[in-house]
Amino acid sequence: MGVSSANVPIGGDLDLTDHFGNPVTIQTFRGRFVLLFFGFTHCRAVCPTILSTLSRALERLGSQADLVQPLYITVDPERDTPAVMKAFLEKSFPRFLGLSGSKDQIARAKADFKVFAQKQLDDTAPGGYVVPHTAFSYLLDPQGNYSQHFTNASSEDDIVDKLAARAIIRQY
């Protein structure tokens, strides 16, 4: 990517609820890499595309994918309750664990990862609005620290290569 986080802290503790209703923090996933994406379940284009790309990339990693916890954090906590996220993810993207929370909790998570999301009225959208958002996927190391990010322009091959190239995945 060419951008480091050494100069700008990216990431944080997280204080959210998973789609089974369990409270989670970044420590919950300690020991595994985390592949983290922000979105909302009513998203019609960006989320399905990227969740599909990430799912296929993880599939191609084979057993190494077990060392990676994919997370999907909502930017639309009003609609994306844990139950809604569970239904959405288990149907189409079963590798992902959905995380939701209160408006404040989501706002803190967004701020920690420098994520933009802005509610925008749209008569053609379900519920009458959409939430355009940052389409980055963040890779965190097993200690929960930011490692790198992928943009929506990153290809599946690129993601697979970058994940596989991390020897630590194999060694861990």
Added chain:
Amino acid sequence: MDTLISRRQLIGGMAGTAALAVSAADSLGGLQGNNVNKAPFDISALPLLDQKQAGHLRHLRNISDQPSGIWDHMRGPFDHMGGGIGPALYKVVPHSYFAMALAYFNRLPAAPGVFRPLSDRLIAQMLDKEVWGYWRLMSTSSKEYDPDLKEDRQAWSDPVVKENIMYSGRLAVMLGLHSVLFNDDKFEKPDSVVLDWDVPFSGGPTQFKYSLDSLNDRIYWQLVESGYLGVACEPNCVFVVCNQYGLIGLRLRDIRRGTKVADESTASFKEAWERKGWVDANGHLVALYQPNQDFIVPLKSPLWDFYAGTYMSAWMPEFVRAHYPTWSKYAYRSGPNGTLSPWPAKLIPVVKAAVDNGTPLRSIEVRQVKLGDIADIGQMLAFVAEIGDTKARDGMLAHLDEFCNPTWEKGGLFYPRNDQDWDTDGNMVRMDPWTGTASAAHARLTTENGLWNIYNKPWGPLHFAQPALAEVDEEIDVLRAIFVPSRHALVLTMRTWHGNSMAAKMVISNAHQPGKRWKLYRDGDVVASGNDAAVLSTSLPKAQWDAGQLVFVAPVRSASTFVMQWA
């Protein structure tokens, strides 16, 4: 104006030099003589600065070489959004730098010895607290520009950590240009960029330390967090134009690191604004966006189109060229002797109506209009020069020459500040230092696509391995400096700015060409020769190898051409 005169005299006294203004004729220095093209081969087609171009470059060298706290020809008018002298300086200093960089890259590529000291001085000025110290006051925000603000924000002094892209973006471009144009990593080292808040109040004394990387990372992640709509300048004020500096800074960092962050960022910026809608129904660009209210502020002046378009032309040239006919349709006003100047933005609807009705434009009374502090002509000049509309550029430069008091001082050419809007004939005479010092220089010193060239075709290792003028005395105006690979020759034309004779020192880098002999010609005559180990003959006061570089001392007065050729 009286203040300016007394300051000029003061500088002359402080620096121990004659600070008397010299006329254009006095400072010609023999440029129109026959020597400029005397060489062992035909050099007449090689780029050569003309008198005015050389004058602008000399003025940039002059303003950058003032004692700390002296900002002659750079101050004011005061920016109502910022207060103090900083908001004027953070425009004049970097835009002077851009003009310098464009001249170096596009016209005098073998003269790092002229431009590197200038780069160092302008960057030092940009890092001066007087340029950025306004931020602490501004950082508290205001209901004026953020109507939902409940109370003033806590002030902070660090001018680049957050927001303030009008300063941080321009600084990033300056540091990036320095790195790219001089192949120099000094600003890439950790903590190499020091912003010294040396006051024992307001959280000081302290220092804010950055590098090319950390500064660009700050800008990048703010862009991300904004959804690529842009980083704020003043609080809650996202100007499209100032984010161009941030984007260009990312590209310059990419050039150094071989990364593609700017490709991603420019594409995302374009996509975000296309979604938001950045061209209005009349074809004009969004200028100012207030994110806290998700509100696009209608600034009805083509100034903003030209201003942003200048820098967008580096990464989106087709877009700006496609919109130029709309932006310029009612923008220019013809004057006497082929001059061209902007219609006041407030009168453009009147101009449009007159055109539509067939009413003569001369019937429109311009003197009723109070102009803004910054002369729109500066933004227009830089833009038309970049996209190659030479007719518009030359018409507006002619306007400056006709109505804006072209002034020569210590060999430098500029258009001095004038706070009066119109002369008695209705010609615009207002002038500000940004326009009169920097934008006019930009327009004369760049070439068509000058900025695009740097952004898209940066120099590589081959360029930096070629012979070049690595050092030269400050009193020397270099009018031509280019390496000609097909002739294996470095061609330099130079003179003294004051027209007096002097023994000028010049240092040639990358002169060591193993196994090759060389000759140095002065106005067509051989004045020194040698090989890769020794100087074998010379009629100059000095000619010697020194640590792999060739050092010459040669008498220079009026324009002389030196050609160093290897065989």
